[in-house]
Amino acid sequence: MSLLDPTEVTILRLRRHPFVFLIEISLFIFLMIVPVVVIFLINATNIHLPDNGFIPELVILLLSVYYLYLSLFIFNDFFLFFLDRWIVTNKHIIDIEQKTMFHRMIAKQELDRVQDVTAETNGIIGTFLDYGDVHVQTAGTMERSIFHDVAHPHFVADTIIKALDQTKKTEG
Numbered sequence: 001m002s003l004l005d006p007t008e009v010t011i012l013r014l015r016r017h018p019f020v021f022l023i024e025i026s027l028f029i030f031l032m033i034v035p036v037v038v039i040f041l042i043n044a045t046n047i048h049l050p051d052n053g054f055i056p057e058l059v060i061l062l063l064s065v066y067y068l069y070l071s072l073f074i075f076n077d078f079f080l081f082f083l084d085r086w087i088v089t090n091k092h093i094i095d096i097e098q099k100t101m102f103h104r105m106i107a108k109q110e111l112d113r114v115q116d117v118t119a120e121t122n123g124i125i126g127t128f129l130d131y132g133d134v135h136v137q138t139a140g141t142m143e144r145s146i147f148h149d150v151a152h153p154h155f156v157a158d159t160i161i162k163a164l165d166q167t168k169k170t171e172g
Contacts, residue, residue, distance in 0.1 A: 008092065113140060115138060
């Protein structure tokens with residue numbers, strides 16, 4: 001099943017800015033380094049841990065489980081980052097949001113129902129790297145769509161407004 005009609009032309013395909021993903025996994029990268037630093041400090045200070053025969057195996061098991069969970073969290077963040085996307089066509093705005101590993105929400109709004117498009121950039125990093133949110137308000141009961149942390153939000157908003165103007169010209 002395709003989300004697009006055969007007559008639709010894709011104008012934009014958007015994802016969150018890659019820097020946002022790097023910020024999200026930076027904590028996990030830090031947590032991956034912590035055990036290595038702790039083991040290095042233990043070896044550097046010549047602290048001798050009791051060796052009852054099963055302590056080294058237990059440490060290896062716990063570290064393996066620890067790194068397995070960290071890897072799963074990193075994979076989950078990448079999975080959600082990669083599968084969240086927004087598609088703007090000459091007829092629709094499609095919001096594909098991967099909520100969890102097995103829960104996806106797809107919202108499809110008609111482009112001619114768009115009433116307001118707002119771009120928002122927050123903070124020094126967002127301004128410097130040119131990423132932010134784009135808010136799309138449509139007519140009707142549906143709440144507004146938010147394209148979170150997309151690259152070049154003002155360009156995206158201008159492109160949606162131009163597509164809306166083009167749609168109104170062809171219909172009217």
